[in-house]
Amino acid sequence: MPDVITRFAPSPTGYLHIGGARTALFNWLYARRTGGKFILRIEDTDLVRSTPEAVQAILDSLTWLGIAWDEGPYFQTDRLELYRKEADRLLAEGKAYRCVCTKEELDARREAMTARGEKPRYDGRCRDLPPEAAEGKPFVVRIRTPLQGQTIVPDLLRGDVVFENSGLDDLVLVRSDGTPTYNFVVVVDDASMGITHVLRGDDHLNNTPKQILLYEALGYSLPRFGHFPLIHGMEGGKLSKRQDDVSVTAYRDKGYLPEAMTNYLVRLGWGHGDQEIFSVAEMQAHFSLEHVGKSPSKFNLERLQHLNAHYIKAADPFRIAGLLVPFLAKRGIAAEPSPWLVSVVRTLQERVRTLEEMAGMAEFYFRETLPDPKAAAKFLTPEIAPALEEIAGELSTLDLFSSSEMEEALQRVVERRGGNVRIHQPIRVALTGRTASPGLFEVMELLGRDEVVRRIEAAARRIRS
C-alpha cells in the first residue's frame, strides 16, 4: 500500500475546465512526487445533469494533458449498493434520520431566514420524528449534526480552520428518490478507496467540517485535507464562460500545446524558486504542498501564450507539422505532413504563439493571397514595377534556386538600377501579401522558382493595370 493515495473526482456535467485541470494536475503530481497512487473517480450521482459526453470530454482532456491515472475511472453510480448500506447503518445507529420536509417548505423557510439576516440552514424540525412518521411519505435522510461544540479542519495549507457546529447543517445524505448526495458519497468513497490526501479547490473548505462529522459518524479515520485557492477569471471572480475560455479543449482547439498548458497551470499557485519552465519530469520531482500559495490567482492569457510560444519553438518541427494539419484544414487547406511542410513549419516556429496563428501565417505558402491594401499602396508602386519585372526575369533564368543565387540575382538588378532601389519589401508583399513574413529567401525557396516568378509578375501586372 503506498503512503499517499490522491484522487481527482470531477462531476461529469460539462467539460473539464481550467480549475479542475489544475486540481487534477496537483493531485497527480503530488502522488508522483511521493511515489503514491492517483485515482480517477467520476462523481455522477446527479443523474439529471451527468452525461456520458461529459465523461468522455473529461477523460480526453486529462489524456491530452498527459495526466495519467493509476486506477479508475470509478463511477459512483456503480457503487450505489455501498452507499445504501452505509446510509442504513447511520439510520439504524440513530446518527441519521428521515426528514419529510418538502422542497417547497424548505425553500420558503430558507427565504425567511435570509430575510431575517440569519445564515440559511435546515431548522432540524424532523430530527426527533418517530421513524413511523415517515411511512408512506417521501423522505430524505439527513445526518444528525451536533448542536454544540466545534469542528476543526486541519488543513495542510492553512493550518487549523475552526467551525462552530451550530453553524453547520443537517446535510441531506440520501435524496427522496433514493440516490445519495455528494457530501455523503465523497466521504464513503474517499474512505473506502483509502484516499490519504484529499486535495481540492477552496470552494470545498466549507463542506469539510460537515464531511469530518460524517467520517466520525461512520467510524472512518480521517484523511488529510488540503484546499487550493481558486483560479479567477481575467476580470476577477470565478472563471466565467462569458469572459474566459474555461475548458481545456478550447485551448487545445486554439492550438495550445499540452506541455504549455501544464506548465502554465502548475505555476498558477505553485512556485519553485525562480524557475518558470518545467518539464513534466521536473514538476514531478519538485512539486510540494508547502510551496502552494494560499491566495487565488488570476488567469492570464498572455502568460499562457508566452509559454506556448516557447514550447512551439522548442518542439520538433515534425511533430508540429503533424499537429498543424487540422488547423490548415480549418482554413480549407488540404495539407499532409511532408518534408516540405516541415520546412514551412521551421520558418514559422519562432514567429507564432499558437498553432492557429501558425496556420494563418502559413496560408501564403499554399495559395496566393491578395496583398493587404495598405502594404500594396506603400510598396507595390508604379515606380517599382519595372524593377519587379526585371527581377522576375532574372530569377526565371536561375537553375539552382538557392538563397545565395537569388540574393546575387537581386543584387544584379539593384546595381543595374543605380544601387539604391529598395526591393525586398516589394518582393515580400508580392509573394506573401504582407509586410511581415519569414526570411525572404526561405520563402522563395519553399515557394519554388516558378511560383515566385509568377507571383512577382502578377504583382507587376496589377500595378500597371
Place this chain on the structure above:
RNA sequence: GUCCCCAUCGUCUAGUCCGGCCAAGGACACCGCCCUUUCACGGCGGCGACGGGGGUUCAAAUCCCCCUGGGGACGCCA
C-alpha cells in the same frame, strides 16, 4: 445577511513557517536600444509592489490586533 478563506509590481510569483543576507529577486505584458531584407527570435536596459493603521522588537514584507479590499460557501449541485 451569516460563516469561512485570502492580501508582495497591471498579472504570475520568490522571499513569510525559523524577523536582520530585501534600499524586495525572477517571469509575462509594456517602453527603449542592439542584432536585422520585414516580422519575429535573441541580447541589453527601463517602468513597476510589501493595501492602511496600530502594536511587539535593537530590527518586520516576514510575528500579533483592527480596518479596508478581494474571494468562496450557505441546494434533495458537485
